[in-house]
Amino acid sequence: MTPPPTLDPDWTPEAVVFDCDGTLIDSEQHWQRARAIVLRAFGHAPDEEFAQRAKGLHYRDCGVLMAELVGEPDHAEEMTHQLLSTFRALVAREPVSTRGARELVRTLERVAPLAVASNCPEDVVRFSLESVNLHRHFRHIVVPDDRIRPKPHPDTYAEAARRLGVPGGRALAVEDSVNGMKAAVAAGLRVVGVGPRPAPEGTALADLWVTSLDDPALMAWARSRPTAAGARTDLPGAPTGDAADAKVPRPGGPSSQDPAGAS
Incomplete structure (x- = not known):
């Protein structure tokens, strides 16, 4: 019987790059609802x-x-705008981090600098992270632009590793989608896959696959990594306990021009 994949106990990443939606933020439910709302407006039910x-x-x-x-x-442009607007409204109404995200981020922050690589607009990523008090842990947010192609291209992960000052091969990606894992692998990163297991070809992309970020094996590996020189080991002024888990209201509320927010 083939043993399950696992992270090398002798390897410590010099940088960690997280996906946002579905990995740190439990937003896939919002994307699904947003897609369903837009499709139904056009007379189609998603399957x-x-x-x-x-x-x-x-x-x-x-x-x-x-x-x-x-x-x-x-109608692609119209549907894209409706999708993004609907998603923004849903996230603004109910932001929530994924299971184990807060603890894993805090643990790995002592090991290596952190960044986020996402296919979403930067304002959506920033708001989503701020909503659950995670934004302050990340040095960089990398999203597609005129020169950075979206996942499954490797650009977002390659650029995140570059900004953190390490080659891709010395960084770890944490991802929930097959497209994201393809991007990370193409950029040379090792990968932790999270969520329901995809088809075997998707699972094979990950060095370790966990159903949630509070997986005992993943947390034990993270806690056993040495603390990096100059790593941030405390968060002056940061809330703790129940206060750390409180949702942060969106500053100023949704824009009147774009009442729904972004992803």
Whole structure:
């Protein structure tokens, strides 16, 4: 019987790059609801096959996919805007971190500098992290732009490792989607996959697969890593206990021009 994949106990990452949606923020439920709302407005109900195809896609690619699904390719831009606006509204209403995210982030912050690599717009990533008091732990947020292609291209992970000052091969990625894992592997990072296991070809991309970030094996590995020189070992003024888990209201509330927020 093939032993389950695991992280090398003798290896310590010099940088850790997290995905945001579905990995740190329990937002896949919001994306699913947003996609369903937009598709139903066009007379189409999403199915499980569509949900799997859409997971981890850049939101613009998802808009194109939805337009093709309803047979209205000329409406891709409109559906993309509706998708993003609806998602923003849902996240603003109910931000929540994933199980174990807070503890794993705090533990790995003592080991190596952290960044986020996401396919979402930067303002959405920033707001999502701020909503659950995680933003302050990350030195960089990397998202697609004119020169950085979205996942599954390696650009976001490669750029995050570069900004943290290490080659991809000395960094660890934490991801929940197959597209994201493909991006991380292509950039040379080792990978922790999180969430329900995908098809075998997806699972094979990860050095370790866990159902949630509070997995005992993952946490034991993280806690056993040596503390890096100059690492942040405390958070002056940061809330602790129940206060650390409190949701942060969105500053100023949603914009009147864009009442829904972003992803």
